[in-house]
Amino acid sequence: MKTLLLTLLLGTAQAADPTLDQLLNASDDVLRGDRSRAVVEMQVKTDRYERSMKMEAWAEGTENSLIRIVEPAKEAGVATLKVGDNIWNYLPKVDRTMKIPAGMMGGSWMGSHFTNDDLVKESRMSEDFDGTIVGRPETEGEWVVELIPKPTAAVVWGKVVARVSKDLLPTRVEYYDEKGTLARTMLFEEVGDLGGRVVPRSMVLKPADKPDEYTRVRYLELDFDSPIPDGTFTLQALKR
Amino acid sequence: MLIAMAWRNLWRHGRRTFITASALAVSLAFVMAMLCFMDGMFRKMSEIMVDQATGHLQIAHPNYARARTLADTVPDLEQRLQTILAQPGTRAATPRMYGFALLGSEEETQGVQLQGVDPQREGIFIPFQDRMVEGRWLSGQPREIVLGEGLSRKLRVKLGEEVVAVTQASDGSLGNELYEVVGVLSSGSAMMDKSGAWLALGDLQELLVLPDQAHELVLLSTSLEPRQGDPVVLALAEASRASVGEELAIRPWWEVSPATATMMGTSDSTAWISMVIIFAVAGLGVLNTMLMSVFERTRELGVMGALGTRPARLVRLVLWESLLLGLLASGGGVVLGLFLDWLLITYGLNMTADGERMSSMGVLFDPIVYGVVKVDRIITSVALMLVIAVLAAIWPAVRAARLRPVESMRVDA
Helix, strand or coil: CHHHHHHHHHCCCCCCCHHHHHHHHHHHHHHCCCEEEEEEEEEEECCCCEEEEEEEEEEECCCEEEEEEEECHHHCCCEEEEECCEEEEEECCCCEEEECCHHHCCCECCCCCCEHHHHHHHHHHHHHEEEEEEECHHHHCCEEEEEEECCCCCCCCCEEEEEECCCCCEEEEEEECCCCCEEEEEEEEEEEEECCEEEEEEEEEEECCCCCCEEEEEEEEEECCCCCCCCCCCHHHHCC | CHHHHHHHHHHHHHHHHHHHHHHHHHHHHHHHHHHHHHHHHHHHHHHHHHHHHHCCEEEECCCHHHHCCCCCCECCHHHHHHHHHHCCCCCEEEEEEEEEEEEECCCCEEEEEEEEECHHHHHHHCCHHHCEEEECCCCCCCCEEEEEHHHHHHHCCCCCCEEEEEEECCCCCEEEEEEEEEEEECCCCHHHHHHEEEEEHHHHHHHHCCCCCECEEEEECCCCCCCCCCHHHHHHHHHHHHHHCCCCEEEEHHHHCHHHHHHHHHHHHHHHHHHHHHHHHHHHHHHHHHHHHHHHCHHHHHHHHHCCCCHHHHHHHHHHHHHHHHHHHHHHHHHHHHHHHHHHHHHCEECCCCCCCEEECCEEECCEECCCCCHHHHHHHHHHHHHHHHHHCHHHHHHHHHCCHHHHHHCCC
16 A cells, blocks of 8 residues: 555656656655565544554555455455456455445545545556646755646546655645645655665545544555565455 | 395395305315315325425434434434333334445445335335335345335346445444345335335444444324424424433424425415415406496485485495305305315325326325315315405495485486
């Protein structure tokens, strides 16, 4: 999931300032291997409930990913497969695989503040958005990139503002709706060693209209080198 | 003395009086039949749009109506339901729970509106058992589901097959369960047929992790045709307030669905307008008759004036004649009207040519509307007819009073 979420910063600025291009590419290389495996902990706090889950995630490029819940026991084995634009959930209790219909992509993913759409779209920000550098470290203390959706893109955001530190690490992304109001903020925290690289280990997504709520995703393990067997990103593998 | 004179005057032209009275009587009978039919329609509407939809009262979490958040429930449901059923004035009560879920068959997945109901109690409100297209209504056994007609087509499931429901439960977990499709129904609401599914309340409580809770408690009062501000409904609200305490919202149906209330309100004014129009036409007949009879009696009335009869008395004489005419007509009219009402009550009136069920605003109607007779309606129409008969005689009466005796007596009669 990290790969998915971070890519929004990384693949965005081909047309922009070459410095930024390099900067993002550098980050990209740091964070995204060809294939990755991660163990993450997801904490969800809402006004109604608080829950914590542990999951294992595999990713291949930006197209494919598989996330399987390990804890809590009640939901262990529930898995989400993303291939391209499609998402399937596997439900071990009833032993069924369910494709998320197009109309449901805006719905919450596993009770968190992330939507199913986030899993799909975040990996394609460069296709859907045009980026411009609007702030530099000399003035802002960090790089600020403004992303405006392309006229043809089917995205829910009116504008996305991403901030990257001088050390080429993402720090904050703000999502604005079509009226220009801040809808949610993602913060990158706990910079530290992960899989042999220095990266933010935790991401916090906060909806703007509910200040007490958040979803925190913390990476416990991340490695780029462990082999992922072929056929991991298939419906057959989803059930395993 | 005046009345006796008026009565005798009426019969000086027996045939004319009879014809005018008949016209009045027929219009009265027609008005009675119309009201009988409209009240039948009204009762039907209130059954369909109030009893079977919103109920008379809804008890819910104060935020539920506005936000419809899953967790805004009526807690301690079982105990509350028992208290409410035991209180005086409750004709019926049933809990309902709503939830959104993905419903998947082997082939298709659809977003659906789940309704958790008590299969037996719900039947008192909405006769789902009569609206099955295929299979049967819920039996109360666990893990049964009934689908709307359109939904079952979209999912391409057959009776006996299983569907899986997936939803985000109230604790954030991913609720999922398999249900057996036992029936397909045509609810009458196009929206629910397309995306609605019904299951036992207990099953939905489990799926959504909301034990012993519901989103609404729906009540029926003893009122058969609850109107806006109905005191019977308000009394039940009062009693329920004592039963459930302060923390829950209790709303009468006209607050739950103001559009229904407006619609039901207009049907009453329509009745009044039609009534006034019909009687006004009949009133013109009375006006004509009375004018003629005053003209014919110009000489006679002049003589009366010359003999010292005061104009006010002449006015009263003519008004009494018209009123007696009206009373005569109301006797015959009520008899004829009751006969028409009896026909409407016994046989009803089919609203469609082919006897198919008809649909209005997404609600199915049984096409046969049976009349409803109300004594107060009959009294009102008779009274209105008499008032109009008297009003119609004012102008002739005033003419009679204004006659100058000397000139009038010169008129040959």
